[in-house]
Amino acid sequence: xxxxxxxxxxxxxxxxxxxxxxxxxxxxxxxxxxxxxxxxxxxxxxxxxxxxxxxxxxxxxxxxxxxxxxxxxxxxxxxxxxxxxxxxxxxxxxxxxxxxxxxxxxxxxxxxxxxxxxxxxxxxxxxxxxxxxxxxxxxxxxxxxxxxxxxxxxxxxxxxxxxxxxxxxxxxxxxxxxxxxxxxxxxxxxxxxxxxxxxxxxxxxxxxxxxx
Amino acid sequence: xxxxxxxxxxxxxxxxxxxxxxxxxxxxxxxxxxxxxxxxxxxxxxxxxxxxxxxxxxxxxxxxxxxxxxxxxxxxxxxxxxxxxxxxxxxxxxxxxxxxxxxxxxxxxxxxxxxxxxxxxxxxxxxxxxxxxxxxxxxxxxxxxxxxxxxxxxxxxxxxxxxxxxxxxxxxxxxxxxxxxxxxxxxxxxxxxxxxxxxxxxxxxxxxxxxxxxxxxxxxxxxxxxxxxxxxxxxxxxxxxxxxxxxxxxxxxxxxxxxxxxxxxxxxxxxxxxxxxxxxxxxxxxxxxxxxxxxxxxxxxxxxxxxxxxxxxxxxxxxxxxxxxxxxxxxxxxxxxxxxxxxxxxxxxxxxxxxxxxxxxxxxxxxxxxxxxxxxxxxxxxxxxxxxxxxxxxxxxxxxxxxxxxxxxxxxxxxxxxxxxxxxxxxxxxxxxxxxxxxxxxxxxxxxxxxxxxxxxxxxxxxxxxxxxxxxxxxxxxxxxxxxxxxxxxxxxxxxxxxxxxxxxxxxxxxxxxxxxxxxxxxxxxxxxxxxxxxxxxxxxxxxxxxxxxxxxxxxxxxxxxxxxxxxxxxxxxxxxxxxxxxxxxxxxxxxxxxxxxxxxxxxxxxxxxxx
Amino acid sequence: xxxxxxxxxxxxxxxxxxxxxxxxxxxxxxxxxxxxxxxxxxxxxxxxxxxxxxxxxxxxxxxxxxxxxxxxxxxxxxxxxxxxxxxxxxxxxxxxxxxxxxxxxxxxxxxxxxxx
Numbered sequence: 001x002x003x004x005x006x007x008x009x010x011x012x013x014x015x016x017x018x019x020x021x022x023x024x025x026x027x028x029x030x031x032x033x034x035x036x037x038x039x040x041x042x043x044x045x046x047x048x049x050x051x052x053x054x055x056x057x058x059x060x061x062x063x064x065x066x067x068x069x070x071x072x073x074x075x076x077x078x079x080x081x082x083x084x085x086x087x088x089x090x091x092x093x094x095x096x097x098x099x100x101x102x103x104x105x106x107x108x109x110x111x112x113x114x115x116x117x118x119x120x121x122x123x124x125x126x127x128x129x130x131x132x133x134x135x136x137x138x139x140x141x142x143x144x145x146x147x148x149x150x151x152x153x154x155x156x157x158x159x160x161x162x163x164x165x166x167x168x169x170x171x172x173x174x175x176x177x178x179x180x181x182x183x184x185x186x187x188x189x190x191x192x193x194x195x196x197x198x199x200x201x202x203x204x205x206x207x208x209x210x211x212x
Numbered sequence: 213x214x215x216x217x218x219x220x221x222x223x224x225x226x227x228x229x230x231x232x233x234x235x236x237x238x239x240x241x242x243x244x245x246x247x248x249x250x251x252x253x254x255x256x257x258x259x260x261x262x263x264x265x266x267x268x269x270x271x272x273x274x275x276x277x278x279x280x281x282x283x284x285x286x287x288x289x290x291x292x293x294x295x296x297x298x299x300x301x302x303x304x305x306x307x308x309x310x311x312x313x314x315x316x317x318x319x320x321x322x323x324x325x326x327x328x329x330x331x332x333x334x335x336x337x338x339x340x341x342x343x344x345x346x347x348x349x350x351x352x353x354x355x356x357x358x359x360x361x362x363x364x365x366x367x368x369x370x371x372x373x374x375x376x377x378x379x380x381x382x383x384x385x386x387x388x389x390x391x392x393x394x395x396x397x398x399x400x401x402x403x404x405x406x407x408x409x410x411x412x413x414x415x416x417x418x419x420x421x422x423x424x425x426x427x428x429x430x431x432x433x434x435x436x437x438x439x440x441x442x443x444x445x446x447x448x449x450x451x452x453x454x455x456x457x458x459x460x461x462x463x464x465x466x467x468x469x470x471x472x473x474x475x476x477x478x479x480x481x482x483x484x485x486x487x488x489x490x491x492x493x494x495x496x497x498x499x500x501x502x503x504x505x506x507x508x509x510x511x512x513x514x515x516x517x518x519x520x521x522x523x524x525x526x527x528x529x530x531x532x533x534x535x536x537x538x539x540x541x542x543x544x545x546x547x548x549x550x551x552x553x554x555x556x557x558x559x560x561x562x563x564x565x566x567x568x569x570x571x572x573x574x575x576x577x578x579x580x581x582x583x584x585x586x587x588x589x590x591x592x593x594x595x596x597x598x599x600x601x602x603x604x605x606x607x608x609x610x611x612x613x614x615x616x617x618x619x620x621x622x623x624x625x626x627x628x629x630x631x632x633x634x635x636x637x638x639x640x641x642x643x644x645x646x647x648x649x650x651x652x653x654x655x656x657x658x659x660x661x662x663x664x665x666x667x668x669x670x671x672x673x674x675x676x677x678x679x680x681x682x683x684x685x686x687x688x689x690x691x692x693x694x695x696x697x698x699x700x701x702x703x704x705x706x707x708x709x710x711x712x713x714x715x716x717x718x719x720x721x722x723x724x725x726x727x728x729x730x731x732x733x734x735x736x737x738x739x740x741x742x743x744x745x746x747x748x749x750x751x752x753x754x755x756x757x758x759x760x761x762x763x764x765x766x767x768x769x770x771x772x773x774x775x776x777x778x779x780x781x782x783x784x785x786x787x788x789x790x791x792x793x794x795x796x797x798x799x800x801x802x803x804x805x806x807x808x809x810x811x812x813x814x815x816x817x818x819x820x821x822x823x824x
Numbered sequence: 825x826x827x828x829x830x831x832x833x834x835x836x837x838x839x840x841x842x843x844x845x846x847x848x849x850x851x852x853x854x855x856x857x858x859x860x861x862x863x864x865x866x867x868x869x870x871x872x873x874x875x876x877x878x879x880x881x882x883x884x885x886x887x888x889x890x891x892x893x894x895x896x897x898x899x900x901x902x903x904x905x906x907x908x909x910x911x912x913x914x915x916x917x918x919x920x921x922x923x924x925x926x927x928x929x930x931x932x933x934x935x936x937x938x939x940x
Contacts, residue, residue, distance in 0.1 A: 013398040015908055019321045022394045025909050026424060029916035030386065034428035036920030037462060041436065041447065043924065044931040050453045056865070080858050084851060087891075090899050091847035095840055141444030144453045151439065169816075195900045202891045205854075206884040210861040397908075425919055458931060465923055512919055516930065528930055 024189045028196045031159075035200050038155055039207060042148040049143035053136060056212040063137040073138055074209055075129070082125040083205050086160075089118030090198045093167070093191045100174070100184040108179060112171045112187075115194070119164040126157050149208065156200055163194045229773075237773035239323035240731060244330050245308030246627065251330075252301035255337055257694065259293035262286045264691055267651075271684040273672040283668030284351035285370070289344075291354030292374065295474065296381050297337045299612045303477040304333075306619055307392055307416050309627055313722035314410045316401025316740065318733050321394040323771040324818060325387050331781030332384035339789055340377030343370065350374035353666065355467065356437065358448030358459035363441045371441065372792055375434045380788050382427050382434075389423035392416065401721070403740035407501065410720045410743065411494060412619075414501050415480030418508045422469045422476070425512070430466035433459060442794045457522050464515035472511045474608060475575075476504060478615025479546060482568045485618050486550055488718050489565035490557025496549040497743055503542035503549075510539050520588040521595050529588040536586035543579060547572065563637030564716070567618035570645050574610025578603055581656065596666075599659025605652045617644070617697075622716065624701075629709030629727045636700040643693035650686030654679035713760050719744035726760055732770055735763030776818035783811025838898060846898045850891055857887045 013019055052059025053073040061070035093115040099107025130150070138146045170187055173179055179187060238244060266286050269277040278286065308326065312319055320326050343349045348369040352361045361371045396417045400409070409417075436447040437459065446452020448459045487494045494500060516524060516532040550572050559565065581603035585591045594600055617640075624632050658679050663670065670676045714723040721738060722729075723746045742748055750757050786807025793800035859868070864880035866873040876883075897903040902910045 014400045014404075015398055015906065017398070017906060017909065019394050019398045022397055022909075022912070023322070023390055025912045026390050026393050029912050030390075030424040030428055032913075032916040032920045033425050033923070034432060036923050037429045037432035037465075040924045040927040041432070041458070041462075044455075044458065044927055045447075045453070048453050076858065076861070080854065083854055087850045087854065088847060090895060091843055091850075094838075094843045094899050098840055098843075140439075141446070141452075144446065147439065147445040147447060151436070151445075192900055195895055199892055199895050199900075202888055202895065206857055206861075206888045210857055210884055211881055212861075212865060425916055429923070455931065458927075461927060461930060512922065513926075524930060 018185055020185065020189050021192075024192050028192065031196065031200075035152075035155070035203070038148075038152040039203065042152050042208065045144040045148050049145045051143050053133075053138050053142070054145060055149070055208070061137045061142070070137060073133055073136055075132070076209060078125065078129060079205065079209050082122050082129075083201065085118050085125070086122050086198050086201050089115045089122070090195050092118060093194050097184065097187050097191050100179055100187050101181055103181045105174065105177065108174050108187075109171065112167060112174060116164060116167050116171055119160055119167065119194075123157060123160055123164065126153065152204065152208065156197070156204060159197050159200070163190070163197050166190045167194065234773065236778055237327075237775045239319075239327050239771050239773055239777070241308045241312050241320050241323065241326055242627070242729065242731075244326050245305045245310075247330050248301045248308055248333070249305030251334055251337065252298060252305060255293055255297035255341075256302065258341070259290050259298050260691065260694060262290040262293065264687055266290065267684040267687040269668060270670075270680050272681070273670055273674075273677055275669055278668070280668040281351065284666075285344075285349035287666055288350045288353050288374070289341075292340065292350060292377075294608070295354065295470070296378065297340075299474050299608065299616070300385070301333055302616050303416075303419070303474075303612075304329075304388060306412070306477065306481070306616075306623065307388070307419075310623065310722055311392055311395060311413055311416055312399070313626075313725070313729065313733060314413045314720050315396060315399060315404055316721050316734060316738050317395065317399040318737075318768070319771060320391050321399055322391050324774050324777045325391050327774070328777035328781055329384045329388040329391065331778045332380060332387065332784050335781055335785040336377055336380035336384060339380055339785060340373055343373035343377075348373060350377075355463055356459075357463075358437065358440070358456040359450070359454075361437060361441070361459075362449055364449075366441075369792060372438075375438050375441075376788050376791055379431065379434055380785060382431055383784055383788075385423050386427055389420040389427075393420040393424065396420070401734075401737050401740050407498065408740060408743045410480075411483035411497070411500060412477070412480035415476040415483070415504050418504050419473050419476045422473050422508050422511070426466045426469035426473070429462055433462035433466065436462075438791065442791075457519070460519050460522060461515070464518045465512070467518065468515040469508070469511045471604075471607070472508055474612050475615075476508065478571060478612045478619075479504065481615045481619040481622070482550060482571050483546075484718075484720070485564045485568040485622050486553045488622075488716050489560045489562060489568070490554045491560070491717070492553060492557040493719075493744060493747075494549070495552030495555075496545075499545055500549055503545040506542040507539060510535065510542070514539060517586060517591070520591045533586055533588055537583065540579065540583050540586075547576060547579075560716075562621075562716070563632070563634055563641060564618045564622040566638065566641040567614050567621060570641065571611060571614035571618060574606055574614055574648070578606030578608075578610055581606065594659060596664055597659035598655040598663045598665060601665055602652050602655035602659060605655070609648060609652070614644075614648075623722075624704070625711040625715050626713075626722055626727050626729070628704070629711045630704045630707045631711050631715060632700050632704050636696060636703065640693055640696045640700060643689060643696055647686050647689030647691075647693050651683050651690055652686075654682055714746065714757055717747075717750070717757075719747045721745055724749065724757075724760060726762055730762060730765060732765045732768045735765060735768070772822065774818070774821060776814050776821065780811060780814030780818060783807050783809075783814050787811055838901075838904070842898070846894055850894060853887050853891050853894075857884055860884055860887065 013022075015022065049059075052061030053070040055074045056072045058072060059070055060067055063070060092111045096108050096111035096115060099105070099109075099111060130153075133146075138149075140150050141147060167190055170179060170190055174187075235243065235247065238247075263286075265278060266283065269275050269283060269286075271277075308320075311317075340350070346369065350356075350373055351370045352366050352374070356371065356374060360366060361374075396409070396413060400406075436445070439445040440447050440449055440454070446454040448454050448456045450456065483494055483500055514532055514536045516528060517536045520529060520532075554569075581599065585594055585600070585603060621632055621637055624630070658676060661675060663674075663676050670680075709728065711727045713725060713727050715727075716723075721734075721740070724738065725733060738745065746757065784807075787804055788807075790800055790803035790807055793803060860876060860880055860883045862868050863872045863876035865877070868876075896913065902913065
């Protein structure tokens with residue numbers, strides 16, 4: 001019997017599921033409501049901005065001190081690429097977890113590094129996107145679109161950041177051999193959080209970027 | 213984590229550790245429960261003082277006991293304190309102490325997270341009350357309606373204290389909710405199926421689910437409000453295209469489940485006390501569980517009944533009127549089942565039963581005025597008047613506080629090993645019952661006669677004088693009843709801790725262990741065959757239950773005390789509190805960074821220290 | 825407890841190959857989402873636009889729901905895990921959907937004010 005199984009026997013749970021795993025799913029359930037509030041706010045204010053820039057249409061907006069016609073602000077190719085990167089990062093972390101469970105340290109460290117890199121890339125893309133928007137006249141308080149957009153994606157981005165820090169910590173420990181199969185659960189928990197962050201983006205991407 | 217998962221610290225303490233450091237580092241759910249209870253009771257008394265000052269001001273027309281500005285702060289802080297620093301943490305005292313005992317567990321799922329919740333709660337309570345010292349107490353109502361709370365109309369720090377204080381308290385509630393949810397789901401004793409759990413644990417479990425689903429919504433609402441106040445956005449500000457009513461929606465999507473968070477634990481307590489003191493099983497256990505769940509679930513679909521006067525249109529008004537009326541049904545089921553429980557029972561007229569019966573009676577009155585509110589045309593008359601104040605005090609004081617007090621008398625012997633005095637208890641009950649009704653029943657009349665809420669004074673000649681005077685006398689009587697309660701506790705504290713394990717002939721597991729319990733709760737984890745395991749044992753023993761002998765606890769490993777939860781809580785306080793300084797950017801940046809450093813350092817040390 | 829562990833081990837455990845297939849499907853679905861968007865706004869030609877414009881929202885919801893489900897069931901392991909965890913996820917999602925729906929209706933999401 002593995003040490004993990006022995007430990008599980010010593011501290012059996014009523015559901016047979018580790019308490020940390022139930023806890024992270026509970027947190028995820030709760031966070032659904034957090035993002036639902038942000039998405040609702042975005043949707044109820046869609047189409048109600050008094051000035052531009054706007055996501056998909058031309059508008060009148062204040063740029064360089066004077067009102068002028070502004071282009072639609074979204075750059076779909078960039079965001080699509082970021083979306084794909086985030087999706088693949090979920091794939092990578094699952095491979096890392098597989099490696100951890102099988103005791104394959106190279107697989108674990110390799111794919112976990114790729115996950116962290118993808119996360120960092122996604123954050124970088126968002127920072128680039130936001131600064132690009134800012135220079136095109138979309139400040140935080142410019143209009144209802146900007147405020148709801150930046151708040152929603154900002155909350156998502158901060159969740160990505162927390163995820164990157166968490167996974168990096170695990171990556172560091174994994175590289176020093178401190179994530180053996182008995183401890184794979186710790187990576188599983190972090191991975192569940194990471195997938196949730198990805199899943200939220202799966203909702204945000206069409207709702208914000210692809211619905212006109 | 214520990215070097216080997218089987219390498220736990222041996223043994224337990226022979227006797228409970230003493231000293232302040234042991235309380236700061238405790239991860240024992242029973243101690244954390246006592247910390248919650250003591251802190252909450254103090255805040256409750258502060259909230260009561262705030263009410264008394266309001267009542268003195270309203271005692272006669274055109275009074276000048278306090279200014280209008282102070283009165284605004286009083287009603288804001290009274291509401292905020294009673295809800296977030298009074299009822300919720302008083303309930304948390306019982307969640308902490310009794311959920312693990314009732315399910316046969318040795319502690320909660322995450323003991324350090326439990327300690328963390330308490331310290332964050334304390335930080336939040338102190339933070340929001342600190343505002344009094346700066347003459348900047350929150351003053352825009354406990355529900356902070358936009359755009360009164362915008363920077364334009366609330367320019368000082370008052371609303372910032374309110375927003376940030378609630379955010380800090382929200383962290384505490386969320387952490388605790390995850391903890392208790394997992395505890396109930398995962399740490400039940402063998403045989404303790406979900407539908408065998410005690411009613412208090414069930415209602416508390418449902419409360420945790422409500423907390424988990426409702427708090428994120430107000431978190432976002434508060435963030436958006438803060439953005440409006442300090443970062444130029446217009447989420448709730450009309451001249452930027454924003455809609456102040458959106459605030460009300462977001463607030464009440466949280467706010468309505470919040471009132472069920474406030475009442476369900478008290479429902480649970482009453483469902484424990486009535487059977488024990490009628491010597492009869494709870495009538496309709498399954499119906500009670502499912503009605504509680506239904507109330508909670510449906511509670512997410514009624515929020516706009518707080519907004520009937522905002523012009524939502526007939527479709528919305530009708531929808532929410534219907535859903536609100538619907539919620540009266542499962543509530544009614546509970547009332548009838550409580551009556552069914554005591555019907556034909558052998559009533560033991562002890563103090564817990566008095567308060568439990570008082571709760572049911574007062575809650576019925578509150579429920580009736582609530583149903584009256586559910587009709588939009590009637591509510592247009594009642595809203596923003598003292599009629600509403602009457603309603604919610606009947607359900608929150610008559611309901612929650614009476615219920616929690618029943619729990620206090622019922623569970624005091626188990627928590628502290630001493631009985632509270634019966635005679636003083638009955639004095640407490642009658643003074644509180646009479647004081648309560650004299651204070652709040654006339655509010656129905658005043659409200660229907662047109663006295664608005666939240667006014668700091670009223671002119672003479674509107675016929676408001678008489679009942680306002682009566683109410684103030686009633687509130688003073690209420691205050692006296694609190695003193696009687698404090699006296700009862702003080703008197704009991706001077707007795708030796710020799711109360712029996714089961715003074716009331718309780719039905720549930722907590723009565724099978726000594727009063728107070730040993731650190732590890734159960735020496736041998738009990739096996740459970742029904743929802744009334746203590747009664748089963750009693751029946752098996754011919755009606756008697758032998759006094760449990762203290763056990764050695766050898767070989768039981770308990771979680772190690774730790775101060776990292778407290779440190780992390782300080783980090784949370786500093787990070788969130790630092791937002792007070794947004795206008796002094798350099799200070800803000802520095803303070804936030806310091807707070808974040810404490811927070812992250814605390815989390816890492818917590819994560820990597822051995823739990824046992 | 826031992827037999828439970830045994831049964832779990834014999835369960836069809838997802839392999840890296842399956843995970844890769846899921847990843848590719850997710851990629852394709854994302855591409856379809858973007859194509860739907862483009863078709864609906866005329867980026868794929870004026871003939872296609874009237875077909876896609878009215879159904880863009882529905883298509884996007886379906887596609888993103890499929891991605892959501894794939895990540896939840898396979899990457900988050902819900903398909904193989906005890907049903908309780910799926911319930912823990914689905915129940916809040918339903919409440920969340922209800923709240924989004926309720927707010928959209930109550931605040932008349934479809935009404936366009938200000939800049940069009």
